[in-house]
Amino acid sequence: MIIVMKQGSTEADVREVVMLVEKMGYQSHLSTGVERTIIGVIGHKDKSPIQAFASLDTVESVIPIIKPFKLSSIEMKPERTVIDVDGVAFGAEKITVIAGPCSVESEDQIIRIARHVKEAGAQMLRGGAYKPRTSPYSFQGLEEEGLRFLRNAKQETGLRTVTEIVAIGDMDILAEYVDMVQIGARNCQNFALLKAVGQSKMPVLLKRGMSTTIKEFLQAAEYILSEGNPNVVLCERGIRTFEDATRNTLDLSAVALLKTWSHLPVVADPSHGTGIRELVTPMCRAAVAAGADGLTVEVHDRPEEAYSDGPQSLKPADFAACLTETAKIAAAMGRSM
């Protein structure tokens, strides 16, 4: 950490800050410049409030040097993590594909779509049973009934299942029915929920928040890891920007950067990332080319009747074509699909 003194601060001012720094158990190194004096602060204690130095009248700013995440960092664990979801791996040589509708709407619907996506090559089935909807007047999900339909779809097709968790109290019931829980973008910094899933051992698909920086995203993962659950898959799903032609801006640089900063597997969600059906296939290809370990794609056989997210859902035939095209990119990357 570096403390930058204000222009015009006196030697006494500097001495006072140095004393405070050392009183807190750090060492300090002084650099007296032409216009500014800076104080390097050495030593680290996890929870210390060193940012508080910025409160001193004589201090201009405090600049952190060390990245604010540990367990998720590649320095801490240089070998890549492979996460097992009932036999399906994330982070291995093979690109993992999650597919399915936005919401579970009926048993018939989810089993029908599960068959389609299985046939096209997906390994996992997605479908929301508890839906975090912007409006309280929108469809909120089938809840436990939806979970049961998901489990039945697994029995019919062998696809592993993932569904979103929206409240801590639902953890047990989700563990009973599905193989992986998803933390949605709006709950990416719901720290109480992160801690709760951290206390289980269930695999977690952690979606980046709409305005969560990459560093904050890894700190969100850190909440889960630090509670003892190492099974975190990161998911880039688009960030909120000024651009309104697409629903979000899919940040594929984040995929590439996460792969250099962290050992955790990274998947991309081109459906929510773009919100436009025609862009899903190009962005699946691009995500794999950027280094993604997996994809999550919304598929619906009757999108015009979907309760939510119809416009961004692929139809089964288009999804099959998407995977065929993306598989060529995977092969060019030395991976399979």
Added chain:
Amino acid sequence: MIIVMKQGSTEADVREVVMLVEKMGYQSHLSTGVERTIIGVIGHKDKSPIQAFASLDTVESVIPIIKPFKLSSIEMKPERTVIDVDGVAFGAEKITVIAGPCSVESEDQIIRIARHVKEAGAQMLRGGAYKPRTSPYSFQGLEEEGLRFLRNAKQETGLRTVTEIVAIGDMDILAEYVDMVQIGARNCQNFALLKAVGQSKMPVLLKRGMSTTIKEFLQAAEYILSEGNPNVVLCERGIRTFEDATRNTLDLSAVALLKTWSHLPVVADPSHGTGIRELVTPMCRAAVAAGADGLTVEVHDRPEEAYSDGPQSLKPADFAACLTETAKIAAAMGRSM
């Protein structure tokens, strides 16, 4: 709702969409333009998935016409709502001032600061007992002990108290100790939590999310209102933008716009909105001039020792000066403080 057909769509395409619209119980009005045909859709049913029309291959886009909130809208309730927090009013003629430290750090600290802010003119005391921190390694709050210190501070000073809720399970204990619960920016779209506070009758200070649009913000309020709790105070606390000289970008247009769209009281948080102590007073003045009904300000008597948010906290003397200056603006607005 308006459905815009793709360029080149045939009469048969249009007829098919019209049939679907009418099958769903709506009326349709056709406008055939030079380049595009548009279909006006009339009639409204709350939960219908009309957005799904955007999934049809022949449809270019679906444009909603009606604002997506109801109970919070000024059309629904033209007279302004005044919310009572144990005798302190939000939305009345008098500007309501909430002040206090970011976190409750000790009984001595919170009582000391409570006395300062009471003397300067605040009516309510803030202080976090359960802290939503970006890093799991940062100070997480004193929890129930912190709540007890807040209650003692109320007994000492008479200030009403507000603290943040981060998990549904904490609702009962918060209700026991404090007068108002705060939903923080990161939980603004934690719909499970919104429903939970909606099922109580406790006054709620609902902070806008970092990337929540004004419409989404009112829909978040709608979650609380539609569960039966009318006691919602909206709080603009800065949005996340590209600008990095300030911690967030305090969106005072949102304050003015919320006052024209909604009957709910609106307060502003210049401390989190700017993250810079020197900007708190000018932005308190500006918020009141924009029409805010209240302010929430971080105050700490020893900011350099604060566990969090020291750099944006005012010292007691500066806070008193801030209120003196802001009171002049309030008077110019025909309000008191």
Added chain:
Amino acid sequence: MIIVMKQGSTEADVREVVMLVEKMGYQSHLSTGVERTIIGVIGHKDKSPIQAFASLDTVESVIPIIKPFKLSSIEMKPERTVIDVDGVAFGAEKITVIAGPCSVESEDQIIRIARHVKEAGAQMLRGGAYKPRTSPYSFQGLEEEGLRFLRNAKQETGLRTVTEIVAIGDMDILAEYVDMVQIGARNCQNFALLKAVGQSKMPVLLKRGMSTTIKEFLQAAEYILSEGNPNVVLCERGIRTFEDATRNTLDLSAVALLKTWSHLPVVADPSHGTGIRELVTPMCRAAVAAGADGLTVEVHDRPEEAYSDGPQSLKPADFAACLTETAKIAAAMGRSM
């Protein structure tokens, strides 16, 4: 400037960087931390490419310490600058008001509106003759004829005039007809244009770009100042964010921050900042309360016939009411209007 070495860099790596730093004429100060070594770099030469150190394989990052603007900074010139525009002052005790239509549409129109805004209390008349329009198919302005109408409006009313410059070649003709040139948001980082207006002595109203940071904005001003023209008035006019209920997000914190970082006068443009007529008056009040030295407001007596920006234009009577309300805030700030 501070150079942060990568984790795991050797003593030899550090020595090599230090040698490079010193070869370039700087002094270096070393701080060897537990996880990182940092090198403070002291001494400053204006055009040196020290950022290039970030290119070294052993270096993690290079952190600048000094603010990147000089002539516009308050450290360089602690007394506030007052800019004279043919007898009208910006930055003095009195709030300066610029008003008028988006575009000059006809001689009758501009003189008619000039009389209205003069009567309401404006000191300057705005109106575009060369319009920077997003689409080439939109109205592009009356060009020299528009300038002539502006000059006639000045003769009729005494109002000083300001109009936008969009090309270097227009500098001479603008100087002949108007009192002040405006650099629009889209040209805020058109450095060739900035240099050209810097080489004249004409007062300049420099608008912040839609995605220009506050630091970059002052560096844009620095282009004009460093060419020898000290007559720069800064104008906050809203930045581009995810929020789409307003045309832009008017950043009033920027007004307050610019007043602490710079000695230059600052005005605000609530018309472009919000794009919504109903928000103009509240944001005029708020801007003055935040410390703005002036306002620029779009006024049109027949906004429904305006060639551009009708929806955000005030009608004359509303403009007069706006100034009456804002004057109360100015008085509360100890200023006149």
Added chain:
Amino acid sequence: MIIVMKQGSTEADVREVVMLVEKMGYQSHLSTGVERTIIGVIGHKDKSPIQAFASLDTVESVIPIIKPFKLSSIEMKPERTVIDVDGVAFGAEKITVIAGPCSVESEDQIIRIARHVKEAGAQMLRGGAYKPRTSPYSFQGLEEEGLRFLRNAKQETGLRTVTEIVAIGDMDILAEYVDMVQIGARNCQNFALLKAVGQSKMPVLLKRGMSTTIKEFLQAAEYILSEGNPNVVLCERGIRTFEDATRNTLDLSAVALLKTWSHLPVVADPSHGTGIRELVTPMCRAAVAAGADGLTVEVHDRPEEAYSDGPQSLKPADFAACLTETAKIAAAMGRSM
């Protein structure tokens, strides 16, 4: 265009708007809904100020239906445009690669780097002679001398050349020395400059502005096309968002979307798009997988001595490796490199 009347507007209000619409030469279609009346407006005249309807007190909003670009749209010209730059094609089967340093620093430097990038497989050489720098105190380019060095580099290597234009007056001299002009991000909406390059026939590399929407970007291209110059290559180079781990957010969805909306070739700039050397290769791969027709990459053989942009420049060996990897993706896309 659709006019949405305010809730509560009377029949007389609606009649008045309809009369105005028809007076302007449009046809209108009425849809009277439960809560709102909407008026469809049919017929189109290029420069008409129909947005002005939003100014009427009885109108809530005006919604445009037709995309605001014409000559660049795929509806206007369904076959893809191939642009010839002295024998090098953009938009053909082969991916076009532009490479070189940020700035031309010396004759030796540019020829040295030209040889490196030629050997690695680039077809065009980039290098700034007139630099648009954020600070007036940064290196501003070698100007005409730099152009001469670029021409010499072409003579030595056969690489076609592209350099940035920053002022209208430089058009002739650029045409003399280089094969293609670049409009930089900061000048993307410098409409006077767009018109000037539109009046020549020189190929133009048009970079997207930092906060330019995709629609605005195509309207910027429209300025060039509508002046008679059809030789426009679009370049996605990253947009400005809240994310600060990367210099910009490279928006590859924009690449895919531009290819569906427009017939113009699209290239991507991963160097400016990310600002991080390690991310350039993954994002080159991803851009080609998203459908880009070309790439522009910053290469420097001594980045630590570069006058600008060293940290994002690839060294020649890394650039060669980048192209080898990217060529595999191109092959998977059925294209060559």
